[in-house]
Amino acid sequence: MKREMNLIILIIIVLVLMVGAFYFYNDDKNKTSQDAPIRGLAKENNSSTITTLPIPEILEDQNPDEKIAEYDLIAQKSTSVFVNDVETETYGYNGNYLGPVIKAKKGEEITVNIKNALGDEETTVHWHGLEVPGDVDGGPHQVIQPNESLQTTFTINQPAATLWYHPHPLHKTGKQVYKGLAGLLLIEDEVSDKLPIPKDYGRNDFPLVIQDRQLNQNGKLIYDLDMMDVMHGKHGDTPLVNGANDALLEVPKGKVRLRLLNGSNARTNRLHLKDELPFWQIGSDGGFLEKPVKLQELVLGASERAEVIVDFSSYKEGERIELFDQNVRLMTFVVGEELDKETEIPEQLTTIKTIKPEEATKSREFVLQGMGHMVNINGKQMDIHRIDEEVNLDETEIWEVSNPNGRMAMEHPFHVHGVQFQILERNGEEPPENERGWKDTVLLMPGENVKLIATFKHKGTFMYHCHILEHEDAGMMGQFQVD
Incomplete structure (x- = not known):
């Protein structure tokens, strides 16, 4: 009996030491996942080949x-x-990596014929930020089997915005996005047509899909999840913009519009320009802000978007201005000739109808918690056969989302399908100016609490989840039904 007791005590001591070592290892390395390093890339490009x-x-x-x-x-x-110059396997839409831009007009009916040519993998195409019925949202219920096709049709009924599309199969989203499946959906309307902002695509209006990817020493793309990837999401050591590492973009001398997407699986971007050059944010996830917001740094959680205008008019032709994520250079702008057409940063961009709290008929709470394979929302993990919340069609609700603080707490970008919301409060106070537009994703740092308000205009089954894709795949996701 004594021998058995000693063995039990020994096992307990070993377990305690293992847990202590685990916390010690992660305390400095992963206090917040946006600080996970990108190694050896904040450097001059000494390659003879310019990308x-x-x-x-x-x-x-x-x-x-x-x-x-x-x-x-x-x-x-x-x-x-x-x-x-090393080839590595990637996925793409209509190409080898990422996908083409789909341009749409408000009021337009769109049909997309989607073919799954991924071999033995099922997939979906989720229209991230689009306000459509649940049966065409492209979540895990709209699976396209290998070598099969799906035709989906929807009508654009929301303001001008920079949205995106990506796969959303249950438990497999992280790998497919990481391999390259993502593209932009750009909506235009009467407001965007009339604004004197840069809008000449590819000349003074550029999309920038920002990602980080892990490559081995030979340049091969790696998606093997270790314990830290499961805990904090997959972080890479190589930054990419539009699928290119440390690339150059010639921009006209003058005002340039950048449509920014944080397309990483997990990393939070903290974007700034060389010499702290200011820029003006004109749009968030769901469209234009009412007025431009002048910034020197922009924080984007995974899947968040922002439209900004940078004024390069004070630079000489040939000068270079670098874009950084914290201290890591993502890409470099090279100033070229002026364009003939002048553009402006208008004082007023649009008018946003504010949803008032008294319009809400119900409030709900969502607590983001857990770690590793135990991440959850309100203590529950995703079950595709369970509806977690039932919402009445055309009613307005307030959702209070919290990310409790704790030793292993980390940020969570919270995304809601099929709707654009407004942020009422962040930590009990009015949100910052650049968060006062339409949003479909909100970033919560440890200890933060946000109140969201939305009107649910479309029937169907929709997801809400953390947009750190490894968290989503591990079960940090729920379903709501709108009827």
């Missing part, structure tokens, strides 16, 4: 009718070169 930033092509509309658009989209396997 020009690729600009995604605009997908061709197959329907000549001005009010109806039809597109073909193929999710496929291919290869890409990121560094050292």
Whole structure:
């Protein structure tokens, strides 16, 4: 008996030491995941080959009718070169990595013919930020089996905005996005048409899809999850913009519009320009802000978007201005000639109808908690056969989302499908100016609490989840039904 007791005590001591070592190891290395290092990349590009930033092509509309658009989209396997002229397997839509831009007008009916050419993998295409019924949202219920196709049709009924599309299969989203499946959906309307802002795509209006990826010493793309990846999401050691590492983009001398997407699986971006050059944020996830907000740093959680205008008019032709994420150079702008057409940063961009708290008929609470494989919302992990919340069609609700503080706490970007919301409060106070527009994702740091308000205009089953994709895949996701 005594021997058995000694063995039990020994096992307990070993377990305590293992847990202590685990916390000690992670305390300095992962206090917050946005600080996870990108190694050896804040350096001068000494390569003899200069990489020009690729600009995604605009997908061709197959329907000549001005009010109806039809597109073909193929999710496929291919290869890409990121560094050292080494080919590595990647996924892409209609190409080897990322996908084309889909341009749409408010009021337009759109049909997308989606083919799954990924071999033996099922997939979906989720229209992130789009306000559509649940049966065309592209979540884990709209699975496209290997070598099969799906035709989806929806009508654009929301303001001009920079949205995006990506796969959303249950437990497999992280890998497919990491391999390259992502693209932009740009909506225009009467407001954007009339504004005197830069809008010449590819000349003074550029999309920047910002990602980080892990490459081995040979330049091969790696998606093998270790304990830290499961805990904090997959962080990479190589920054990419539009699929290119440390690229150059020639911009006109003058005002330039950048459509920014944090397309990383987990990393939070803290973006700034060389010499703290200021810029003006004109849009958030769901469209224009009412007025431009002057900034020197922009924080974007995974999946958040922002539109900004940078004024390069004070620079000489040939001068270079670098874009950084913290202390890591992402890319470099090279100033070119002026364009003939002048643009402005208007004092007023649009008018946003504020949803008043007294319009809400119900309040709900969502607590983001747990770690590793135990991440959850309100103590529950994703079950595709369970509806977690039931919402009445056309009603307004307040959702209070909290990220409790703790030793292993980290940030969580909280995303809601099928709706754009407004932020009422952040930590009991009015949100910062650049968070006062339409949003579909909100970043919560440890200890933070936000109140969101939204009107649910479309029927169906929708997801809410952490947009750190490894957390989503591990079960940090729930479902709500709108009827």
